[in-house]
Amino acid sequence: MRALRIGNASGFYGDRFDAMREMLTGGELDVLTGDYLAELTMLILGRDRLKDPGAGYARTFLRQLEECLGLAHERGVRIVANAGGLNPAGLAVAVGELAERLAIPVRVAHVEGDDLTARHPGSLAAHAYLGGFGIAACLREGADVVITGRVTDAALVTGPAAAHFGWRPHDYDRLAGAVVAGHVLECGTQATGGNYAYFQDGDVRHPGFPLAELHEDGTAVITKHPGTGGLVDIGTVTAQLLYETSGGRYAGPDVTARLDTIRLTQDGPDRVRVDGVRGEPPPPTLKVGLNRLGGFRNEVTFVLTGLDIDAKAALVREQMAAALGKVAEVRWDLVRTDRPDAPTEETASALLRLVVRDPDQEAVGRALSGAAVELALASYPGFHVLAPPGKASPYGVFEGVYVPHGAVDHVAVLHDGRRVPVAPAHETAVLDDVPEPVPPEPLPPGPTRRAPLGLVAGARSGDKGGNANVGVWARTEEAWRWLAHELTTGRFQQLIPESRELTVTRHTLPDLRALNFVVEGILGEGVAAQHRFDPQAKALGEWLRSRHLDIPEALL
Template sequence: MATKGTVNGSSKRVMRIAGVSGGVFDRFRAMEDLAKDPTIDVLFGDWISEISMTFRGNERASRQPDAEQVAFEMSFVAMLKPAIENIAKNKQKVAVNAGSCDPEALAKIVQQLVKDYDTDLKVSWVTGDDVTEQFKDMLKNGDKFPSLPSDTTIDQWGVEPLCAQAYLGGVGIAEALRRGADIVICGRVADAAPVVGAAMWYHNWGRGDFTQLAYALVAGHLLECSSYVTGGYYTGFKKELVLTNNFTNCGFPIGEIEADGQFVITKEETAGGIVNVQTVTAQLLYEIQGPLYYNSDVTARFDQIKLVQEAPNRVRVTGVVGSPPPPTTKIGVTAKGGWQAEVHFFLTGLDIVEKAELIKIQTLESMGDYRKEFQTLSFNVTGSVPMNPKNQASATVDLRIFAQSRNADLMSAGTHKGVAPDTPSFGKWCIENCLQGYPGGTPAMDLRQSIGKPFFEYWVALFPQDKINHELHTFDGETISIPAPTNTKVYPRQQESYDTPSPLPPNTWGDTIRAPLGHIVHGRSGDKSSDCNLGLFVRNADEWDWLRSLLSVGKLRELLEEEDKGKKIDRFEIPALFAVHFLLRDHLDRGANSSSTYDILGKNVCEYIRCKLVDIPKVFYDRGTI
């Protein structure tokens, strides 16, 4: 077990950093429980998502100048309260992004809170992520801000930008800790930035220590989604968690980062879950875009990473390669999209396709020319009816009519709130045909879903770091400017992408069995704006040649079938992890904020691909399914 030392920079010391939150609604017990552990040096957490950025950004941009500043995540305060005394007692540090769009306002609340608990904890905060003014100036001067997922220029977006937030790095956090802060409140720093900043402070690394910084970046990537690396969202859950009754209280993750950057991923000893090579591989593959992982402080190369199971629930990470950061960082631009609503019908038994088509034609006929007022209007059936179903529920599917419009009145969100039979509206047009509808016609009776709710559009692009006013505000009243990195490297916009060299023929491994890919292949997928990433990997070294030979870009398109959008798909490999990674560019209908699909976060793309039938070598299948 690693122990705390007393002098920063000693090569014998290991920093133990615990992830206590992967999102606003993560389990609240983490900070209180981990603050009790005196071997933990730093607690960090992630409270921000692309969805929360748009809501908080709109909240800040739309309020009056004299309005109260509350565009932050107050749930952090609730989590902090029961942990404060132990944080002070054990001399732990805390770094979080819960400040969202008002980090100063949250810091002031926390400063008062630590006084109320009679501690001397010192609270500083970091600003600069709000780049709205700089962004709008650059826009006026002709900058096109091409979309990272689609390469489309922002002048084709069709909506008015409201605000822009940049992803900051960890240098401001490191400087805050060096100057004596105990708690550092940030806004939109990159998810892994608190780990990078804490490790810089703890090990006294400089901005040019790219190998060490890259390791910290990878550690942050693995830790920032909390229990995603300790058994959550894990494709091996059935045998490794459910059958062992080890899944109701997955431990929060802990990273042990050494002075040379190498680290171990582990977890709380007294909680459930599991940390093994597979859970770490799955999280490593989550929400990445290619072999290079960019950050404001460093660039990490992923395709040479190696994982070793040192002991139960302890995985060592090596092979990370670091290089200078790009001169740019990512920004997220928020715009008001309009209003969205939906209506559902339940279809049972025979003739599902024809019933759905009848509803669609009748609804469009009712809308008439008003249909031009909808930017999005989709009719999608979810589910299918088996032959000779055993019960009515299994014979029933859901038809979802989903609409987005900038006309509030048509979405029952303008001068007239609610659906009325005598007022033109999306909800009225969807249900007025019920009495001339399909056999068994049954709408969902909760019409609240058919009343428009505001939604936001979100645009992701690159922004020059030297135009960001990155500042640290210390507990004792100083404001310290954090300069942009000077040692940077310009990388190609398109990352390396390739099908496997020298694929082996399918008969190499003898007889095969037609079965779902996921019976022997683990995986994980997720979103970055409208991009969807998909990582797939096998358990055994001798299965690697089969996986890499099977999963070409062409084969993935074949498996996607009707889900193939016809857009660019990138591919690379991590041989030491037996993993193939795909990036499905612009696959997710504008991303989580405005998507018209159920899978707004891209997490189910992997599960869809894993259920598709492929020819699996019998020698591998006979080892047992996942």
């Protein structure tokens, strides 16, 4: 059976608008997917739905289809997207109306069952992560467009693959291969040179979106349309495989994929073969993402210029103390961007950032604003702020909980209105830790030089709720032999000081020459809570790469 060509045209709500057209016109495709959802997106859509019960889906997807639905129909490309968000039925109706208005004869189906908000009082949105068999049911019955709500990102690939190849729920190795391909595709151009540690290896000014040539046995080739920007090599694929994962087992509702079995091979220019992936039964529960309003936040950044930076910071903190006395959470961060004898005022200045949170909107609203503004003529010399503090804004909190598979009514709603129940997983297995693999032979002793880790290792980092993961990989076997022994959990905590009081777990993936660190609680209550300067830990890996260690000169 020929390979199934599955492309991606969106990695998040707000991704490149023209990507759908680029993918439909740039080369051959069978299925085009789009991932529009993230933990923060679900909160945003939940707030939209509070204002308008008919909202709750990604409106840009509908605008993209207005331009591209005819193209997809002409080329025989099916479209599968989780743009339905909190309201997949509403988006399916809107797509059907659009098709009718454009006189394009397409069949639109959608997937329901993920919405558990009614079972979780106090939540703004509570949605289970569904698998791909609801999508597969829609496609098997002839759907041209399938709209979902909260499915796993990889389900956008496992569903079309299961439908095309006739896979069944017990085909774990095949499904695991599709999960890995789906995980590589889900973030769009992150697989083709975007956000890549070695971005200077190729022209990434306008990277093309990725696609997978998926085979019946679950193997895949990751590539992109000819002539598009960016690059696809073992490094770009490795980076995306490590993104927002942890150990050797990558659990999902259809299958648990063994990341420690993946083999990557360069299969020609901009082509990486992915094979060897093994699969196991899924865990007995489904993850449910709970989003709720956590309270209100506000912030102001004071600019401190020239001499006596620490003393100026201490003065303004003392002056603000009375106004902040009853606020639930107060955080001060002094960012020393200043330098001695600076040639510009900007480079002579440091930033003192104040962030406050409280259940009471007034406590962090006008009260904070008034106290900060009143210091304008009564504080340190050179007093000014980046912007006046505004009104308090609500912030969200994300929490992951778990329910049995049978607690969710997974349903494929076909284009003709028929409702097809999707059976829960027939076999499950409790996740166990993968045994720590035998480390490689260490490098022989030799001279070292103090240098940044990033000279010999790449990294990519991201968020899962309040936790962050940092994947680090070596590009050569020699660098791996050093990295596996040098970058211990203790060394990681030494290099990333804010992790020292937190639980950090290291996972080893020898076939990828990679280490993956999970830092628990570093993001507080999730991205919507904006707990730290980099609330999604997007740059945590790049900070780690900039830290200096004693590196063998042979690697430099």
